[in-house]
Amino acid sequence: MDYHSPASFAEASALAANATGITRFLAGGTDVLVQLRSELVTPDTLIDIKKINGVHDITRNADGGWTLGVATTGAEMSEHPDLGRDWPGVVEAMDLIGSTQVQGRATLAGNLCNGSPAADSVPAMVAAGVTVTVTGPDGTRDVAVEDIPTGPGKTSLAKGELISAINIPTRGENGGDAYLRFIPRTEMDIAVVGVGVNLRLDGDVITEARVSLGAVAPTVLLVEDCANAIIGRTLDDAALDALTGAASAACNPIDDKRGTIAFRTEVAGVLARRAAKIAYARAKGENA
Numbered sequence: 001m002d003y004h005s006p007a008s009f010a011e012a013s014a015l016a017a018n019a020t021g022i023t024r025f026l027a028g029g030t031d032v033l034v035q036l037r038s039e040l041v042t043p044d045t046l047i048d049i050k051k052i053n054g055v056h057d058i059t060r061n062a063d064g065g066w067t068l069g070v071a072t073t074g075a076e077m078s079e080h081p082d083l084g085r086d087w088p089g090v091v092e093a094m095d096l097i098g099s100t101q102v103q104g105r106a107t108l109a110g111n112l113c114n115g116s117p118a119a120d121s122v123p124a125m126v127a128a129g130v131t132v133t134v135t136g137p138d139g140t141r142d143v144a145v146e147d148i149p150t151g152p153g154k155t156s157l158a159k160g161e162l163i164s165a166i167n168i169p170t171r172g173e174n175g176g177d178a179y180l181r182f183i184p185r186t187e188m189d190i191a192v193v194g195v196g197v198n199l200r201l202d203g204d205v206i207t208e209a210r211v212s213l214g215a216v217a218p219t220v221l222l223v224e225d226c227a228n229a230i231i232g233r234t235l236d237d238a239a240l241d242a243l244t245g246a247a248s249a250a251c252n253p254i255d256d257k258r259g260t261i262a263f264r265t266e267v268a269g270v271l272a273r274r275a276a277k278i279a280y281a282r283a284k285g286e287n288a
Contacts, residue, residue, distance in 0.1 A: 009135040017160030019045040028105040064170035070109040089177030093124035118215035124179040126212035127196030136161035176282025192259040195271040216251040247272035
């Protein structure tokens, strides 16, 4: 195995572009190192990006949005004094991943690029409208989070490309987000269903919404029908019923030992309803 610790993302990209065999990037390592130790994947080239300047920074931009370094850990996100006030759903979703020890290493970029349909942070990021900056041989480009995963364990990143920043949009006024999941155990398990909801209000009326479902299809879904079910309405029982139906209708899950198709389909509707209530309360400035 060839190990590299580049000083820039351009250098990391060049190393990956010229590498042969299996290449992996190391940011937190909670996926890569586990796969390596269990001999599921043995990289020919391991590129450690933790020494690149700024990879642990959490920066509030002039427009009120946020830029997170790709090695920013879940613990660093949870401990930040302001990030969770703007985007509690994104921070809470990341905080659900693993144990306290894992939180000290796990990253949004790693959770995304692992390509798991059940990744907790991804539905929350999709609902929030998060984009990632991708650095590659042809320069940089910004990509919506929902366009990165293409299937279980697969991404749209080309050879030599890697994520170099996480971009969270401006929260703005009268907005709120939430993420909920169902797992068989109390903690430290993989989501059977995960739901992220982000919305904005004008008075009591929802004017913007994004709803994302995880673990119910080969990739995390951004479901427009769910958003359309509640936009232009208050979050009354009729709107919640429409949201529940749209979430269940969007599901295309599998049967496995952790949940049946019917169970996942029903739970997706239930969690969408609950997450929407929490996001709605947060948008109104109420405790949720």
